[in-house]
Amino acid sequence: MVCTNPEGIMKIPIAKTQFSDRVDAELVKVVRSGWVAQGPKVKELEEKLAGYTGARHAVAVSTGTAALHLAILAYGLTEGDEVIMPSFSFIATANAVVYAGLRPVFCDIDPVTYNIDPDVIETLITERTRAIMPVHQFGMPCDMTKIAQIAGRHDIKIIEDAACALGSLYNGVPIGKTTGIACFSFHPRKTITTAEGGMITTDDISVADRLFRLRNHGDNSSGLSTGKSPGFPDQYGILGFNYRMSDVHAVLGLDQIDRLEEFTVSRNNIAARYNERLRDMDCLQLPVIPEDNDRCNFQSYLLRLRSDAPLSRDELVSRLLVRGIGTKQGIPPIHLQSIYTEKVGRVRLPVTEEVAYDSFFLPIFPALTDREFDYIIGTLRKVLA
Ligand SMILES: Cc1ncc(COP(=O)(O)O)c(C=O)c1O
Structure with a gap:
């Protein structure tokens, strides 16, 4: 629906981005630097986000949807596996599961927090259940203690859809510091934005390594240390994607993360x-x-x-x-x-x-x-x- 205002009083958007004045100069610097694709600014944003959340590893990607898709692949979930998730979420949560050939199993929510109801999760577990995907909806932290207990009892993974949750705390700890994988979005309606963008956090080095490869067609080599583009690898090893974030996008996130x-x-x-x-x-x-x-x-x-x-x-x-x-x-x-x-x-x-x-x-x-x-x-x- 179009937002009109016949009385000419005031027009207030549902959300508004906020960049510092210095971002203009930072953007120009990146644009003129000769390195506009994934490079040092992306790395800096990954380090800042890992620092903020306390996660050991942070992997920047092109969108929050890409983050969810790669998280599923990084855990080696395969065709026909089931993932329990809320239906009260943006459609990307389920789409990412379907992209990977998995089956979403929808779980009801708590009427007060609007988050997945942990008491219902266990009734939905079958021998094909491989993961729970709690969504911290609108930034409200899910009951991760109960969810972790259920995941532990059934030996299944947790992939947190934290698209909306950067800045939220659970038990005093930032969302993103996780025993599983957490996925953030930097869409303009989120707490910080890179225009389009996403980030994945994990403490597991082998998962992080797979994520770095998956986002770049299986290739984790980088020209950052030499300042030159690396050559092609002999073997790509895994079927990856181009889900990279660019430095032009990362510089927007760097402007905001300190705030x-x-x-x-x-x-x-x-x-x-x-x-x-x-x-x-x-x-x-x-x-x-x-x-x-x-x-x-x-x-x-x-x-x-x-x-x-x-x-x-x-x-x-x-x-x-x-x-x-x-x-x-x-x-x-x-x-x-x-x-x-x-x-x-x-x-x-x-x-x-x-x-x-x-x-x-x-x-x-x-x-x-x-x-x-x-x-x-x-x-x-x-x-x-
Ligand atoms: C809960 C949830 N999951 C996933 C996404 C997807 O993020 P993106 O738009 O960055 O792909 C969003 C974005 O709106 C979201 O709200």
């Missing part, structure tokens, strides 16, 4: 203020703010509209858009997409379906001004009066 903490604190403040100002509205279910050592980065702010609200969710979204407020319906469940019903048949996921059809997003980004914030609150209240 990740500032961005995350700012997103948390906005989420807390939304919750405070909307607390008395009985027709809304507000997102939870984690306590203790967990932190959600509030990559998105998703609310549910209760069934006794004065208008439908779709009507509410239309009215907000007309008033210039960037919003969207909650994510369409993957298991109801025809390409997936054809593949895996019809499954019933009651919580997923409820949340998908009664939820909507409000704008959240670090540069949101107080005026914009007040306008969003005032408009939402008026529309729901």
Whole structure:
């Protein structure tokens, strides 16, 4: 839907990127350096991300989807293997599994955190289950303790879809420090962006080695030490891909990663203020703010509209858009997409379906001004009066 504003008051996007002024000069430097493809800036971003998350290895790739695809291949999962995942996710989560010839098995979610429900996971395990793919949805950390216990009991892998979760903490530890593999996206709606891009973290050197090869047609040689392009290898060894990130993209990420903490604190403040100002509205279910050592980065702010609200969710979204407020319906469940019903048949996921059809997003980004914030609150209240 197009976001128009007939009253000419304000037009607020659902998300907004924020680069420092110095990024222009950094971009020009890279463009003029003679090395615009994967090179020193990508390596620097990998080192910074490993440093931030505490992961031993970080592998940059072209998108978050590519990160998920390579994670599956790096674990040697093969055709027909099953991966348990939520359906309440962006379609890329399941697509990556299907690219590798595996079968997604959709699991229902918790109605409060919107993350995969660990109590349901175990009921879905079969002799073909090889991995669980929890999604830290909108940055909310999944219950990784329970998920790790289940994975341990059944000897299956964990691939975290952390596309939205850079900056979030689980038990005080950054998402990305994992016993399995974690995959991030740097799409512009995420907490930091490289325009398009992704990153994979792992502590396992042999997995990291496979990932470095897989992203570059099986070849892990690099011209970084000599400053010259390396020659062709005698043998490529494995069937790889061109999932490389370029230095032009990496320099955008380098501009932002040092500000990740500032961005995350700012997103948390906005989420807390939304919750405070909307607390008395009985027709809304507000997102939870984690306590203790967990932190959600509030990559998105998703609310549910209760069934006794004065208008439908779709009507509410239309009215907000007309008033210039960037919003969207909650994510369409993957298991109801025809390409997936054809593949895996019809499954019933009651919580997923409820949340998908009664939820909507409000704008959240670090540069949101107080005026914009007040306008969003005032408009939402008026529309729901
Ligand atoms: C949960 C989830 N997984 C995977 C992806 C895919 O990331 P990308 O768009 O960088 O390929 C996204 C991106 O929106 C996402 O939200």
